Amino acid sequence: MVKKRVLVVGGTGYLGQHLLQGFSEIQGDPFDLAFTYHSNLPQALLDAFPYLLAFHVDLKTGQGFEAISQTFGQPDVVVNCAALSAPRACEMDPSAATSINVPSSLVTWLSNFKETSTLLIQLSTDQVYEGVKSFYKEEDETVPVNVYGESKVAAEKYVSEKCLNFAILRSSIIFGPQTISPVPKSLPIQWIDGVLSKGEKMEFFHDEFRCPVYVKDVVTIIQVLTSRWMSDAKQMQLLLNVGGPDRVSRLQMAEAVAHIRGYDTSLIKPVSASLVDRGVKSPSDISMNIDKLVQTLNISPISFIDGVRLTLTTEAKS
Template structure:
């Protein structure tokens, strides 16, 4: 039996880089690993750190480049879609681009052409922003009523996948935080940013009335690896939507307070304000904390408590 071919779409982003590193460094080396990128191939230090990977330039709006993956490597067993326009304001400013990238029509079309061994498993990263944000601890079967274009595009993606593909795991992720990946990313990392602004000692505003369940990046990776193992073990009937968040419901103020406590900063620099007092140019849901009991029960993964994850992140600096 050959190795499992895993294709990570959007492999040069924050989660994608962490996932590729984990896949490539597993002791028994059970995977052939390919990834897609859009504009720039990661630099040589990336490949030096992780090892041999197959890289493919792909345009997700048109699907150009996807056929070269299967022409070179054959049919993938698992496709993990980490690619998205995930900055809410960017989605608001260009809704057509947000829809074109975030609703994976060309990807599904490509994956639907495989019939030799049945359809691959699609693991698709969605978001907690599919929820309206009017209550605490949303469950997967609660109504999705997004308040901004980013959330709406992700709802459209979920609906499209469920209607047009047979094997999928949709992961509604909260804020993903953790250490830097093997090479720098353009994205601002939340804990590193909080640490940076608090270290200046200057007063900085944080929202006290916007709640999330931030998740440690290695927990998200473990969820994905567990789903791949489940698929490989013969469970070919995966059709599941999972809340993928940490165990703690925290406000932005509470996030800052944890960093401040662990680093020994003066917490008086943390100014508590209402989210309503700031115009960010895009609607933001107030409370999209999630009930994560389903993923815990299905995969046996207990997400890292927020304070512990922040400690691990700061220690890695």
């Protein structure tokens, strides 16, 4: 049996590493796996999964894709996790945000292959929404309030216009255990845990709402899309909100960590997001309705509190 090929673009990032691990652990080893990286290649990742093929790719120029064609061939599924995702960094360098977040070089490369054979799974964001109401649906208007959101809306438009087969996943904050090769950015639950464990008072926004999603649920969603694409051989053009079932503020996120860990909740001080200048505008309520996700893929993401519990117990063991 010829193995199907899965390429993870941005495989050294947080979701990318969890995806590579998730696909590697599937019984029967049905996939050939490859990933791209941009700056550094983490040795710990290669040590853990020595059969992974790694390719250095510059998404701005497209340099490196040709090597994938020659060594790996046409992928059946490409998951694009690569992004300039720090809103402030995007605000300071809009042209970099556009050139990295709109996957023009990736889509151009894919257009060299038989178009009907590759599914592109494009990671987007809840920040495409304006943030003026609760539980946005996929068909709601996208009115981003910052450059990061704008670049992701442009990416969605580009993919849906240029690709025959795609699934665009508008993800909320992705949280969960650290990756095999630890990522440099701070992870939300681990950061909250670290602050509260010191017994210091800390302010958290009480009026900024998200639907954080557990990382292993995102991996499962991508695996289900992949297997559906492999088995159905039908055209796929999907747009899905990918969030957890709970609408929570940063304050409630901190309270959940304190509750599980047994920290003193009086250390957690509510503050309004409107009083803090972060150098970038942040939407206040971009909670998402995930009915379409649940109905289309028959997946129900776990609750926020359960995800936090799993995150903290995994961290304790590692």
